[in-house]
Amino acid sequence: MVGNKAAAWAVKLCRVQVACAFPVTPQTTITEYISEFVANGELDCEFVNAEGELSTQVIVQAASRVGARAFVCTSGPGQLYMHHPMHGTASSRLPVVMATVHRGNKSMQPDNTDLWSQMWTGWIIWEVEHNQEVLDSIIMAYRVAEDKRVRLPIAVGYDGYVLSYTAEPVEIPDQEEVDEFLPPYEPIPNILPDKFDIMRAGRMFARGRDPQEPWRIHHEASLKSKEVIKEVNEEFGKRFGRKYGNGLVEEYRCEDAEAVIVALNTIASTARAAIDRLREEGKPVGLVKLKCFLPFPDEEFQRIGKNVQAIGVIDRDVCIGLGGMVFTAIRNSLYDLEERPKTLEFHAGLAGKEVRVRDIMRIGEKTLRAARGEKVEPLVEWV
Numbered sequence: 382m383v384g385n386k387a388a389a390w391a392v393k394l395c396r397v398q399v400a401c402a403f404p405v406t407p408q409t410t411i412t413e414y415i416s417e418f419v420a421n422g423e424l425d426c427e428f429v430n431a432e433g434e435l436s437t438q439v440i441v442q443a444a445s446r447v448g449a450r451a452f453v454c455t456s457g458p459g460q461l462y463m464h465h466p467m468h469g470t471a472s473s474r475l476p477v478v479m480a481t482v483h484r485g486n487k488s489m490q491p492d493n494t495d496l497w498s499q500m501w502t503g504w505i506i507w508e509v510e511h512n513q514e515v516l517d518s519i520i521m522a523y524r525v526a527e528d529k530r531v532r533l534p535i536a537v538g539y540d541g542y543v544l545s546y547t548a549e550p551v552e553i554p555d556q557e558e559v560d561e562f563l564p565p566y567e568p569i570p571n572i573l574p575d576k577f578d579i580m581r582a583g584r585m586f587a588r589g590r591d592p593q594e595p596w597r598i599h600h601e602a603s604l605k606s607k608e609v610i611k612e613v614n615e616e617f618g619k620r621f622g623r624k625y626g627n628g629l630v631e632e633y634r635c636e637d638a639e640a641v642i643v644a645l646n647t648i649a650s651t652a653r654a655a656i657d658r659l660r661e662e663g664k665p666v667g668l669v670k671l672k673c674f675l676p677f678p679d680e681e682f683q684r685i686g687k688n689v690q691a692i693g694v695i696d697r698d699v700c701i702g703l704g705g706m707v708f709t710a711i712r713n714s715l716y717d718l719e720e721r722p723k724t725l726e727f728h729a730g731l732a733g734k735e736v737r738v739r740d741i742m743r744i745g746e747k748t749l750r751a752a753r754g755e756k757v758e759p760l761v762e763w764v
Contacts, residue, residue: 384512392424403431435462435466438463438466450565476523505536507522517617543647607676610628640691641668642741645697656741659749692711744764
């Protein structure tokens with residue numbers, strides 16, 4: 382099935398009660414598949430067609446507050462339009478799940494700049510590689526988001542066109558197994574009249590508190606979610622036979638690597654083929670697929686950084702005036718290591734530009750030369 386159908390199937394399996402969207406290419410068919418499930422009686426869900434993406438985010442906020450499992454989806458400019466209420470969803474600790482079908486800010490084609498423009502909103506952000514991972518990740522996202530130790534919204538990003546409209550084999554788990562894995566959602570606090578605890582709500586919004594406290598609590602909850610993500614990924618693997626590294630990163634042929642490439646989304650698929658060819662040529666390069674972008678897995682890259690001499694980072698994004706966000710986050714993670722690996726930046730795939738196996742092989746070869754002490758230029762390269 383195509384990626385958008387895999388997302389809709391995940392919504393069905395999770396028994397989502399309120400779904401809301403405004404159609405935007407290349408997300409549109411998610412809304413069509415969900416509406417078909419509802420119209421055919423296969424999904425007991427209130428499906429709301431809103432007049433714009435800002436409204437869709439407000440609607441799922443309200444649904445989540447009163448106890449409904451809620452889903453929203455968007456892409457590109459629609460993602461930018463819902464920026465304001467995304468802050469409210471996260472600040473209110475509402476476990477909404479969103480599928481973002483990547484469409485870059487400067488073209489109709491995919492890159493990470495639509496969703497990653499929202500990195501200040503406080504959402505957990507996952508990036509996935511293939512259609513099976515789309516389905517599996519949305520199921521796991523509800524389990525993590527609704528965990529009482531987390532209570533934060535999660536966005537699951539995947540490449541538009543390359544996955545959204547391309548069919549791949551996808552295994553659909555049994556509904557009974559998903560029901561056992563994903564318990565019913567319970568809001569905290571519940572604002573329905575018969576369940577609202579005014580004393581508890583008063584404590585939450587009491588005056589005289591440090592105005593920074595909500596930011597600190599929110600930030601700490603995001604950081605602590607890394608352990609929950611790893612737990613849920615492990616349990617999912619035992620129950621369904623599939624897991625994705627440790628839930629934060631996935632390593633491929635890294636055991637004896639002198640250098641590693643970091644990639645994500647569908648570029649990680651291409652990178653696997655490149656790594657295999659480099660290994661056939663006797664070049665010890667590995668791949669680290671980044672799955673969890675926020676909270677950023679600092680500890681994982683510190684561990685990896687102690688074992689390799691160079692890291693080449695493929696960023697399908699750019700923060701204008703600063704650089705690639707994965708590269709920047711990895712360099713920040715490595716700063717306190719006594720012996721830091723050389724870190725190289727490669728911007729690739731923006732605006733849907735094709736990234737070929739030979740491109741990534743060249744990235745791997747350059748990173749390996751840096752690992753072996755050769756001076757390589759430039760340190761930041763556009764592929």
